[in-house]
Amino acid sequence: MIVGLTGGIGSGKTTIAKMFHELGVSIYIADVEAKKLMNTSKIIQKELIETFGDETYVDGELNRSYLSNIVFNNPEELQKINAIVHPRVGEHFKSWYHERRNEAYIIKEVAILFENGSYTQCDKIITVVAPIEARFRRLIQRDQTTREAIQSRMNNQWSDAKKTALSDYIIHNDNLAKAKEQVKKIHQEILLNSEKI
Template sequence: MLSVGLTGGIGAGKSEVSRLLASYGAVVVDADKIAREVVEPGTPGLAAVVAAFGPGVLTADGTLDRPALGALVFADPERLAALNAIVHPLVGERAQELERAAGPDAVVVHDVPLLTENGLSSRYDLVVVVDAAPETQLKRLTDLRGMTESEARARMAAQATREQRRAVADLVIDNDGPLEALEPQVRAVWAELTRRAAAG
């Protein structure tokens, strides 16, 4: 089994790369998706978040109010660290369960937005970074996700720099261009991953 860490800055196109790799046969372990699962109503994760941040982070139906929580933590490094200390161990545990369930010949791609920030690169056999210029990220966040420029810049500033991400990369996918330029690159990366998995 080959364990791959996949990361990229917000708006770089990591989700699209993840989707393509899954379509080729990768077992994708999506940290964001798991992070949502571990704070669903009735979970110990949600109870811990409410204990740390108060009932104001819940919606009327008892689910996590992500925008309210985001507003609290994104501008405050200490509160963000407190949230991460609750969620990250739960996500790590679940990710390991999913990896153990994959077959011995599998290419397991861990889709981890904060891989660089949390110093996780050593956990994987290799790291793939989806890279885009900051101006490309900004344009995608404002055009496609409807963020204001200041919101987008704040989200980008809360993440590792482009240079920091590239420093931990074994393979880099350049995603500054249109979608059709992405697919051949991802296919080439997939060929390399399956070659390495076969080589053991």
């Protein structure tokens, strides 16, 4: 069973994913795998250089700041990157999942699970939500960034209301102890459901 885990930027998806991992669940974090593939896949490298120029890589390493500047406030350019990277991440996930298909369920954590349409490949969906100010606080601290830069990234994502309407489970991540309780409850429910399939 594939369980999609998503949530707006700064909602604490990765923290929640770790809680599931502590319960023995295998986790696939799409953003982490995408970053790895952007540095290791010759096909991705070739297509990104053809699209954005030779400066996209410096000494074989992805030039993140160069690409970030291109996509900042530019959804069309972001779409171009996603069109190159996401299909390869999808293929990578399939082989990763194939090795774990006998597990009761796995979690695929994707920031833009709804936006890129991959939610249709999930059996269940969990959306993590958190108060907007808490999200700003986390991101400013984590990324040493500005409210404006965060807002720009938020504008490229679906609203919480739109996501939760299509989700099976919602985790309110404004208190770690309470979030952990919600994770345990959802874990038990999914295990029960997977036994019935």
